[in-house]
Amino acid sequence: MLDSVSINGKILPVPIIQGGMGVGVSLGGLAGAVMKRGGMGVISAAHPGYYRDDFYTDNYNANIRGLKDEIAKARQIAGENGLLGVNIMVAGQEYEAMVKAAVEGGADAIISGAGLPLELPKYTADSQVLIAPIVSSARRLKLIARRWDTSYGTAPDFVVIEGSLAGGHLGFKKEDLIGGNIQPLEEILPQVLRELKPYEEKYARKIPVFVAGGIFDGADIAKFIKLGASGVQMATRFIATYECDAHPAFKQAVIDCRKEDIGLVKSPAGLPGRAVRNSFIQKTENAGNIKVTNCLHCMKPCNPDDTCYCITRALINAVKGNVDNGLVFVGANAWRVDRLGHVDRLMKQLVSECEKALEEN
């Protein structure tokens, strides 16, 4: 049996978190569908108002209203089922405001990476929202857990470890990714579990750990559960669903991509990313910087005067279906995705495959 997970008093019936995907790839539609099947649906807080009329004229309010509307939409789809998370990147310029909007909107959880979410507990102090860092090593977890404990008297409610096979921005150095000098998830997981032990004792509760990056089927989920994980976070597989909030052409680009099309890309966020190496990526590599116009100042590490391209524009082009002029983030296993399906079916399939693999051993 695949057990539900208790996360500091809230129950996640199916231990699958659908990873947050910005811009606009995971909004209320996808998150609600995942919740309906008992998982944690996650809305990305990276420009959730990108489709609104006032997005370029009143970006701040468009995104705050966009996030709250998407939370309401997910709840309406899911009813009382599952849990609702919001993914908020530390590197985002409006971090604190987005955290507060997620709390006001009524999210169950905030999952935060792309930087160290050292101050996250400060912004959620008076709420019941669960908070989780995304980490790529036990060392990073240690830094965050120590700060949360000493400055805020708390510990993570749960933790997501994102390994090097994930899509989107990666928490590893490009040289290490290229040189293969990377710890596999199988090695990071026990180290993170060990780091969490003293905090589990101090705060008298279990801190569930979810692993992410390249998780493809139920057998992968079973493998990590046996190694001590409470569940997984998966993103790429949820792109190829009818319920995913991206344009059909974005989903098709994921279904069509071959192994050799997937690779590392440069990002204005200052981190390496994994994406489909399409004509847009080739242009960014061959033609020098693409001038930024209409800058929204959305990423702390990005300098619009010398950035390689505008990541917001590239992600919006892609999610709206202009994939040849856009950035299509994918995980390393995207080439194995070969058809579109419903979230309901995918969730059932993952659970039954996982239960079968758990029984076999």
Ligand SMILES: Cc1cc2nc3c(=O)[nH]c(=O)nc-3n(C[C@H](O)[C@H](O)[C@H](O)COP(=O)(O)O)c2cc1C
């Ligand atoms: C299209 C896409 C967009 C993503 N956007 C974000 C994001 O905005 N913030 C974030 O923390 N992670 C982001 N990720 C990472 C996912 O949440 C997830 O952890 C990772 O992709 C898991 O690996 P998998 O895709 O192989 O399942 C993104 C991934 C993809 C594929």
